[in-house]
Amino acid sequence: MSPPPTSVILPTIRWTSACDEVADQLEPDDELLVVADDESDPVADHLGDLPDGVRLVFAGEPERCSGKANAIAAGMEAAEHDRLVWTDDDFHHPSDWLSRLHADYAEHGPVSEVPFFVGRDPLSTLLEPIYAIGGTLGAYANDKAWGGGVLFERDDLDEAAFLRDLRRTVSDDGLLSEHLDVTPLRRARRVDVGGTVRETLERHARFCQIVHRHEPRDTVVMGATATATTAPLLLFPWAGILLSTLLVAAVYAAFGVRRWTALLAFPAMILQAPALAYGLARRTFVWGGRRYRWRSKFDVEVLS
Incomplete structure (x- = not known):
């Protein structure tokens, strides 16, 4: 049986290859909503040349939430269909990407793929093993x-309550995980991150604070585990190198990833505790060109 008409929501300020990849997979009744801030964004240049089934939505400036959360909320409100797909503009969507998600939903209900973050600068490359585990x-x-x-x-969720909360927080998927029972798929999409050390520090602060706001107990567990393992790793470095590398290599293999960065497991784990402390200590962070102060889950100040 064919899946029902679907609305795909893709927040972006510029047209990327991902927009074309997803547009090519639409069925005649599907739609792709490319969500930008306003008509000053570069993606607006495509207004007169959009593929069939693609609409451009302008979300406006966020006031008490992140730009990403604001875009998702605007996309969901503008979407015409009941079946919704969220996606991003920073990874490759193979030709069967959308059809596989439909097949997975038919088997499991709400489903999600998982990311594998690939570093583009020295710090994000070093952090790859930590991001693979966490x-x-x-x-x-x-x-x-x-x-x-x-x-x-x-x-599948209380949409009104979700959208109300979405417009006053930072993390779209962190919040979705609280409102939706989802089955993650053991299918990783490689997402390039970083580019400069500064960009990696900003992203890392955001990652740490997402965990802290949505799963505070996980933050305690992560901190305690990272701290407790540092001393043994330093006291018994050869054993630490072997065991940490085997652990990370097993995680990579479980998700079909072959990356030499598994060999960075030992220094990455040594760095884990101070990196977590740094991310939690930051009072503000930059995401998508805006700086945010995130005081609590539903207390967000957009600074610039």
Whole structure:
């Protein structure tokens, strides 16, 4: 049986290859909503040359939430269909990406892929093993949604309550995980991150604070585990190098990833405790060109 008409929501300020990849997978009754801030964004240049089934939505400036949360909320409100897909503009969408999500929903209900973050600068490259354990394995093991590849229907959650909360927080998928019972798929999409050390520090602060705001107990567990393992790793470095590398290599293999960065497991784990402390200590962070102060889950100040 064919899946029902679907609205795909893709927040972006510029037209990327991902927009074309998703547009090519639409069925005649589907739609792709490319959500930008306003007509000053570069993606607006495509207004007169949009592929069939693609609409451009302007979300406006966020007031008490992140730009991403604001875009998702605007996209959901503008979407014509009950089956919704969220995705991002920063990874490759193979030709069967959308059809596989539909097949997975038919089997499991609401589903989500998981990200594998690939570094583009020295610091983000060094942090890859940490992100593989926390971001990839953690999302899979703890039934978390990832905004880059999630499919659900409006009736799967209390949409009004979700949209109300979405417009006063930072993390779209962190919040979705609280409102939606989702089945993560052991299918990782490679997402390039970083580019400069400064960009990586900003992203890392955001990652740490997302966990802290949505799963504070996980923050305590992560901090305690990172601190407790540092001394043994330093006291018995050869054993630490072997065991940490085997652990990270197993995580990579479980998600079909082959990356030499598994060899960075030992220094990454040594860095884990101070990196977590740094991320939690930051009072503000930059995401998508805006600086935010995130005081509590539903207390967000957009500074610039």
